[in-house]
Structures are given as C-alpha cells and as structure tokens.
Amino acid sequence: MAHFSPDRSWRTFxxxxxxxxxxxxxxVALGLFLVTTLVHLVWGVQHAAAASVGVIVTIVVDMPAPKRGKFWRMLPAPLLGAPLFWLVQLLxxxxxxxxxxxxxxxxxxxxWMAWGKRGGPVAIAVVLAMVLAMSITPQPGHVLEVATQSTLFFVIGAAVYLVYAVAANAILNLRYRVQxxxxxxxxxAALMLEQARMVLPDAARHVGLDDETVDGEAYGDNLADRNFGSFSRQSPQAAHMGNLLARHAAFADQLQAARDIVLESPRTPRRQRLAGMLMQMLDIRDHLLACELDLEHLRKVPEQAPMLLAQQAMLRALALELVHLADSLLWARKPQPMVNLNTLLRPMKAACTPRQRLEEALPDQYxxxxxxxxxxxxxxxxxIVRIHGEVNRLIQLGRDEAEPDLAVVRASWQMFVSPTAWSWSPFKGLMSWDAPPLRHAIRAALAIALGYVVVQLLPWKAHAYWVLLTIVVVLRGSLAQTLERRTIRVLGTLLGCVAALAILSAHLPPLALxxxxxxxxxxxHGFALRRYLFTAMGATVLGLVQAHMLNAEGSTSFHMFERVVDTIIGTxxxxxxxxxxxxxxxxxxPALVQRVLKAQAAHVRTSLSVEQLQAVDNVPELAWRxxxxxxxxxxxxxVQAVDRSLKEPRAVQPPLQALEQxxxxxxxxxxxxxxxxxxLMMRRGQTPSSFAVQQMQETVADVDAHLLAPLAAQSSADAALPKPPAPEPVPDPEDRDLLPWLMxxxxxxxxxxxxxxxxxxxxxxxxxRQEPEVPVAEAAQAR
Structure with a gap:
C-alpha cells in the first residue's frame, strides 16, 4: 500500500x-504592476507612487469571491479611503x-469589524489609506492643489484596479472553484486520517499514524497542531479527541468558504460537478462523524482488535485517495481512478451480514x-463500506464519470452562500458597550493616539508612519491573534529589511523598482492568511521601496534602522x-453556548421528523441541511473561541474543561x-411503526426540554449528570430491523x-462566579 510522503515541507510548498x-x-501583483506602470509611463514616477497607494488600499479587500456582488464588496475601501487620503495631505x-x-x-x-469577515479588510484598508497618506512627502506649491492632484491619482489607481479586479475575479472564477x-x-482527508487514529485503543496506536499528516488547510493544521488546549494535558485518547474536534472545526470553516464560491450559479456541467463534489463531501463528513459511535465499547473488547485494525487501514487508504484527488485538482489533471481496495474491504463486507438473528432476539423490554x-x-x-462508496463517487465526479444530484445542488445554491449585500444590521450591534467591534475600535484608536504622540518625539518624523502601520497590522481583535503576530512581525521586518537593502543598494531603474x-x-497579500512571516517580509519590502519612490532622498541604511526601531515600537x-x-x-x-444548544436542538428536530419520509419535494431535506x-x-x-482563549491570562480564561466536554x-x-x-432515509417512502414514531417524538420533546431550558434557572443539582434510562417496554413492532438501532x-x-x-x-x-476553571465531574459515556 502507498504511504503518505514523509517530506512535509515539500508537500506543503x-x-x-x-x-x-x-x-x-x-x-493582485499583476494588477498593481499594470496600473502603476501605466501611470508611470504617462505621468511619471511621482504620480505612479500616488496611484500605487490607491491600488494597495483597494487590494486589501480583493479576495476570491463570488462574481455576484464583487464590485460592491470592494467599493467601500477606495470610496472611504480617497477622502481620508486627501484630508491627511491637507493637514x-x-x-x-x-x-x-x-x-x-x-x-x-x-x-467595520462589525461586518465580520467582509468588514475586516475594509477596516484595514481605511486605516491603511490614512497611514500611507502620511508617507507622502509634502511637495512645493499650494497645499490644496498638491493634495487634490495626489488624491486624483490615488482615485485613478483605485478605480482602474477596481475594474481590473472585478474582471480578473470573473476570469479566474472556475479556477477558484477547483482550488x-x-x-x-x-x-x-485530514479529518478522515484523524478519525482513523481514533479507531484503535491507545495501546495499539503504534501501528503507524502518528507521523502522518495532511497539509493544506491553513486553520485546521495550526489548530490541530496545538493539540486543542487542555485535551493535550489529558490522556492520549483525549488529545486525539481534541485534534478531531479541531479538524471538524477546520472542515466547517473551509466548507463555508467553498460554498460561497462553488455554489454560485452552478449552471454549466463543470460547475454542477464541482458543486456535486462539495455536497458529496458533506455526506462523507456525516458518515465519518457516525464512525465515532460505539468505538469506546469496541476498543474494550480484545476480540474486536483485528476488525478495528482493518477498519483503520481502510480509513487511512481512503484518506490517501482523497489526497491524490486534491493534488490532481490542484495540478489541473484528470484524477486517477480509485485504487482497488477489495483486499481491505473483504473482511468488512463479510461482517455486513443480515441482522436476522439480532432482530428475532428482540426482547420484551429493550x-x-x-x-x-x-x-x-x-x-x-x-x-466504512458506505464511506468507501461515497469516496469512489466523489472521485468519479472529479473524473466526469458520474452525474451530480442536481436537485440537491439547485436547492443549495442560494440557501447556503453568505450574503453579499451590505446592511445596517451589524451596525445596530455596536450600540452595546460590550460589543467586541466597538471595544476594539476604541482600543485601536487609543493605540494610534499613543503611537502618534511617540512619533512626534522621534528624531525621524519623515518615516514615522511605520509605527502607526505596525500598530494597525499587529493589533487584532483578540489577544491570541495579537500575540501570534507580535513576534512574527518583528522577525519578518528584519528579514524584509535585508531584502529591501539589497534591492535599493542595486540602484535599479524606476520600472525595476x-x-x-x-x-x-x-x-x-497572497500569504496574509497562510504564512504571516512572508506577509511581514513582503510588507517591509513594499513599504521601503515605496518610501524610496515617494522620497528618494536620504540614506537607505538609515531607513532600514528606522524601519526596525519603528516596528519594535509599534509592536x-x-x-x-x-x-x-x-x-x-x-x-x-454564553452567547456561543446558547447558539450551539439551539442549533443542536433544531438539528435533532429536523433529523427525527417523520414528514421527511413521505415528502414529495426537497423542503424537509433542505430544512435538515x-x-x-x-x-x-x-x-x-x-472551538475557535476556546482556542483563542488559551492565549489569554489564566485568570480570565473560560472554564476550558467544561467547554471541551x-x-x-x-x-x-x-x-x-x-x-x-x-x-430513516434508507426507508424513505415507508412510515415506521407507531411505537417508533412515538419514541422519536418523545426524544425530540426531551431534547428540547433540556437544550432550550434557561441556564440561569438551573441549580447545581439540576446539572447532575444523568443515568441511562430504564429499559422500554416494546410491543410487537412492524419494523424489527430498525427498532433495535433506533432505540x-x-x-x-x-x-x-x-x-x-x-x-x-x-x-x-x-x-x-468569575472563576477561571470549574471542575467537571467524570462524564458518563453514551456512545
């Protein structure tokens, strides 16, 4: 059997x-080059530098996005940045x-951080316009005329790049979908490999998965590598559980980003197949999640070790097939057919015999x-046999050998994508003093105020805007993100200074600069969300070269010294x-926990809906999805909030153990x-017995009663862990094949x-009680 490559660095690269x-x-690099070169050839290097600032401000919000709404998504950055750019030069x-x-x-x-992932880049762009405007050395002449002329070229650069970005996003749309x-x-694949680790008992984990990883996901790789908080301080089993939760969170995060691109207007056959692949992966994720059920019982039975080993080997092999599929898509190659895994499938297929003996042995009390x-x-x-079939179908979709479920794709088109229009609803959330975006805005404004005062005391005021720029890019909404960027920013600045010194010492012509x-x-821009060290290096070179183009006088080496000192001060x-x-x-x-509980109750309600079995349309299925x-x-x-809290002072950390439970x-x-x-879906078109329906309805009522109850009204006695329910009396049911497992x-x-x-x-x-940690009793297992 093929193995995962041990060379992680080469794979990742x-x-x-x-x-x-x-x-x-x-x-974005090509757009910056085209716009800046055009302005340079027509109006000269000084105006090209001002135009490049307009382009850079607009570039901040230029991310892969659906074609619909791309223009309006980018417009606020230059629209707000241009007047601010003009005002700074006047003052x-x-x-x-x-x-x-x-x-x-x-x-x-x-x-603008109140608008979430869409608003964050706009916030950075607006402040960046202000900071970069400070970098322009005042030119001789009337202040109003000079500022207006410089702002005019800012607008020209931003406007031309905005048109270019919308067109480029449309041209690259299909490639973005594939990526x-x-x-x-x-x-x-990373989630499946982590699930494979969960199959065997701790004592049997030496068989070989600890050193195998799937690189490729930005958030998931980083989060799982930190072993998910205090799980890593518990047993190896708990550490694996922490990694599994991190992988599920990473997949959910990646999934929504893919939905926004892939599910937009899937009208052509190629787009429909890609959308079908996305929906197919949802089904695989569901089967993987179900694989965790009953594992704890099976690990304790020595006779089940050979079968568990075979099941782990199959999951590992399927993860490898997914890796090969992803690499083929990235290289724009037709994926290879799925490898014949009959040797691994044989023991599992042999185990999948009819359950007649179990059904006939159904007792009077279950x-x-x-x-x-x-x-x-x-x-x-x-x-696992079903997962094998689903992975095989996923590969066939990638090879254009299977047709997607167009009914599911069309139903999911507009329901599962993020909104593209700007609304005032998030702004209403800023009316509360506890609103994180409001507190972050005040925090950032105070930091800029102090930074500006420090700038006025420095002997090199010409380039002291670097202090403010460093504050803007390092100070994030959470302490964890700020600490993560703190050290990397300084290191990236030092490396970027070395690179910029080499470039400027070569005395290159303007076009080369x-x-x-x-x-x-x-x-x-390209590594901002992947490897911030590269982003810090690129930003340093960008700032130094642009400062040189805006104001060519002065010692290059002294600029390097300024850059390092200013970065340290700003950090x-x-x-x-x-x-x-x-x-x-x-x-x-509290709000996140309430959201989770409500979502779990709604998922139970839709999953146990009897109407879905007799529905003639996809309305119940869409509600469940x-x-x-x-x-x-x-x-x-x-999960992400808990991960960020690990970097906070221990005295203010939430109860981590209870959250992880x-x-x-x-x-x-x-x-x-x-x-x-x-x-239930395997029995679609059939109605379960009245006893089964009653049990499902009672379960929904019981779950709602516990998950939707006000937490403030509960006492510590109410929070006691439950005991398993007493056996249920079972009448003579019609569906004896369903009832044991359903119950x-x-x-x-x-x-x-x-x-x-x-x-x-x-x-x-x-x-x-404002306590950092509350002990959690040993939880009863219910898998």
Missing part, C-alpha cells in the same frame, strides 16, 4: 504554490489636527446497552493595548442523529442532551 491564496496574490503642516484625524479615522475604520474544492478535499459487540462492529463496518514593488505586494504599543478594554473570549462564551450547517458552524465558532458531547449528538438520519440511538441522544445541559449549566455557573 507544492500545494501552497497552487493554492487560491497564491493565485490571488499573483492576480501635513498641522500635526495636532492630523493626530485627531488619525485617531478618528482609526476608530471609524475599525467599526476551493481541492482545499476542502484536503481538509476532509435495553439500549444490550446490543452485542459483534453487532456494533458490524454497524461500523457498514459505515515597480516590479519589486509588485512582487512584494503579491507575496504580502510594543499594539501588545500593550491588547490588554486595554479587552474583549476576553469568556464574554462571548440548513439545521446541519448551523449545528456545525456554531460548533466551529465555539460540551463540544465533545455535541459532536457525539451530531453523530447519533446522523446515524438515525441515514437509517439505541434515541436513548443515547437523550443521555447526551442531559449531559449537554449539565455542561452548559457548569459553564454558566463558572462564568457567573
């Missing part, structure tokens, strides 16, 4: 070069007024824990102000519902709902 981040970086000779403008524009700009699908496939290990292992084998500026911008200020008016993650936890997306997305948001129980409940959903899943779901209620109550009590 190859995939990084073919990633949509790099393609987007090349696209060059009035330091006090310029300082007030810098503080106000920073506060106003960072309020996003490839990234999602890699994230799914105990959810009474199913024998052989039956549980059989069900796990069936799931424009080319260097272009490459630096492409690297800085220190950003670091210090990360603790001013902090928005600790614990303040967001929407509920499933919210369940995963809410969990992903909670809650997340683990949520994924277990999702797995239980996924298993039930699969069982087991429903019973486990009720236990998990009570455990989630207990976890949420402990989190609420810990936060109410």
């Amino acid at each position: 190859k995939r990084s070069l073919l990633n949509h981040y790099v393609l987007n970086g090349l696209e 060059h000779q009035h330091p006090l007024l310029l300082g007030f403008l810098a503080v106000f524009s920073t506060f106003f700009g960072f309020l 996003f699908i490839a990234d999602t496939v890699l994230s799914l 105990d959810p824990a009474a199913l024998p290990p052989q039956a549980l292992s059989q069900e796990l084998s069936e799931r 424009i080319l260097c500026l272009t490459l630096a911008q492409g690297i800085s 220190g200020i950003a670091w210090a102000f990360a603790y001013v008016l902090p928005s600790w993650e614990r303040s967001q936890v 929407l509920a499933r997306r919210e369940a995963y997305d809410s969990l992903s948001a909670l 809650l997340q683990a129980h949520c994924y277990q409940l999702l797995g239980q519902m996924t298993s039930v959903k699969i069982m 087991r899943r429903l019973a486990a779901s009720r236990i998990l709902a009570r455990q989630l209620q207990a976890d949420a109550a402990q989190i609420h009590q810990a936060l109410a």
